[in-house]
Amino acid sequence: MAAVARRGTRLPAPVWDSLLPALLLVNVLITHAPPEPPVAVALTAALVLPLPWRRRAPRAVFAAVAAAAFVQWLVGVQLPADVALLVALFTVAAHSGRRDTLLAGAVVQGGVLLACLRWAPEGAFLPPFVAVTATVVAAAVLGVNVRTTRAYLAAVEERAERLEREQEQQACLAAAEERTRITREMHDIVTHNLSVMVALTDAALYAQHRSPGRATAAMLQISETGRQALTDMRRSLGVLRSGEPDAERHPLPGIAQLEALTDQMCAAGLPTRLEVRGSHEHVPATARLTVYRLVQEALTNTLKHAPPGTAAEVRVHCSTRDVTVDVTDNGPCPPPPAAAPPAAAPPGHGLPGMRERAAAYSGELRAGPLPGGGWGVSTRLLLDGAGAASA
Known part of the structure; x- marks a missing residue:
């Protein structure tokens, strides 16, 4: 329920994925004056418009953004929308495997090298190259961490579900075993005592006229056997109740x-x-x-x-x-x-x-x-x- 509440307070994924492209388009329209806006807007659109689909097709979106960035380098226009390349790299690292991440990182690093060679001030190539390279590495590492964390949480959730199923199965097996034990005990107690009582009853009927004393003794034995059967049943069923005093007064036979x-x-x-x-x-x-x-x-x-x-x-x-x-x-x-x-x-x-x-x-x-x-x-x-x- 708490997770549902948290999800309800967050923006839907399509809206969130479209927010960054919209901000970048607004930025380029505000910061670039004529005659550059038509080219800048077109390049910005090419860089950022694929981003809303980056979760569903991370590799395809990265390829489209990288192609747009290469065209931008050929045209020689610098744009804030270049951050889209880092976003696409992060998405590939978060949703694809190690091989795709390394390949995307190599492509972005090649673009960083080309951009620094073209636009870095003369004699100051190294500082911007190192700074941008660190940003690329950070984006890739963050994406890998997100993927690893997601996989770990999925494994933990799967293990918890498996343990829950195993506990339910163990509980069912324990209940079935206890039912079998009780059935076995009741069978032994009832069958034995009823057999003895039937035999004693037959003996009492046979001796009631010829030997009344023996018949009386048999009847007393029948009564004692019945009481013993009741005691055994209470003792066997008493272990199912916590604090049952009868189970302590009458320990199990041996x-x-x-x-x-x-x-x-x-x-x-x-x-x-x-x-x-x-x-x-x-x-x-x-x-x-x-x-x-x-x-x-x-x-x-x-x-x-x-x-x-x-x-x-x-x-x-x-x-x-x-x-x-x-x-x-x-x-x-x-x-x-x-x-x-x-x-x-x-x-x-x-x-x-x-x-x-x-x-x-x-x-x-x-x-x-x-x-x-x-x-x-x-x-x-x-x-x-x-x-x-x-x-």
Whole structure:
């Protein structure tokens, strides 16, 4: 807006370009008396009338002005309009390349030499030659500076626009990544807890007449699982709000919470054994969350798809460089293909979501049937670049 206001206060370019020729014509009419005015006016017009088009065709205008100046030298008339040659040289330097500037400067300097040889007082050639040469050099240098400054400002503006586009792209990528992370978290939380609640509900219905005590315990476990699901959802969504107290009271789950997870799976009807080797204190929080979600998803798939009587085993090995995760079950057959999402399902669910989590730590997830029966999921998370990608 400020630039528009500044442009509004300046004269239009055609008016400004025509102002100098008009002033020079008025000057020659005032300062020259008869019989010179017809020749002086004609030469002045030839020198200055091309100048209004100097921005659009700098080389052509310079050629026309130089030709008029040469005719002026042949006729032997000195005019104030000779300044038009400097203006044309400045325009060539400001709007053309180095080669054109050097050529135009050489032409003007040749004219300076001819003019000084003809009109300089006898014995005083050097002072006017040096003075006019300095003026020619100044005009060329000013034009080159204008061209350089214009190119620099254009480069700065282009770079600023490019940086702005890159920032917008980065913001869009960050938003998409955050949406993917939230979708993955919600899938893991909802799928796991609903699967446990469904299994516990079936167990409660089965035992409500034969063993009311066991049915009551299952119902209490269902209630606790629902509360845990709500807590996990609030905790995951709480990081989107600044100053959310619930996220601080309930830190993200990790390797330390795997024991509670396996106990929950046992209560839901999937006997699960947990083995954790090595200290996990040095493991970053995001990597610990990744381990927890991988184990949670693998056990949830086993609970949903494996037949009754199946048992699972979770092995986690922590070292200073990596974390190895293995989840296996002893089912008589591998889980059906429903463990992987259908082609129409959105990305980030089931096995694709597990692979994304593992890939964040340069891990390759392996999932498939075991030689002796059952199903296995294993991966190795590298900690050298821990935190490079959000889990």
